[in-house]
Amino acid sequence: VHYSEGQWIDYVRGLADQALATEMQAHLHLNCTACQALVASLSMVEATSSRDRALSVPSEVISRAMAIFRPEPRPSFLDLPRRVAELLFDSSQQPLLAGARSADQQVRHMVFQSRVFRADLQVELLSPKRMMVLTGQLSTQTSEAVIAEGVRVALTDGNLTLAEAQANEFGEFELECRFQMGLQLVAWSPQGPEAVVMDLDATSAIRKT
């Protein structure tokens, strides 16, 4: 009478009933080559898996490994309904102060207000390369969590995303792209519910000197 593989697995792992284990050991000593071969291979498997069980893997290693297989979704503003923010202030609409602007550097200050947050923007045009640097801060009166959860911002021409970043814990961000007409700043939280669109051409383009 041979023993089943399941019984041998219990035997190898030391889980077999004491009386049965004694009988099985006697069976092996009868030189049953089939069972001896089975026990030999099961012992190897058990040795390997007990080593694996003994290894303690740091939790951050596990979550990093999981992330490889389940990459965190990075929702695009294209997936969200879009709402246009109201322009509250635009320095390009203010009377120019003599000497306030230098010839090769212009800064435009804009403030937008939406249901979700207020955006305070500095738009700087670097004339020689026609590069635009947009620094801004998003603030909210209702829920600080909106910023804490990582609001994303992007510059778009309406079709293409030209630059994208994530606001820091203070809601601050910086974006850079080649200046052109029709630029929009879009801000959205990965949790939704909507993407806020700020039209940088809202009143007039950055003045050229």
Ligand SMILES: [Zn+2]
């Ligand atoms: Zn046997």
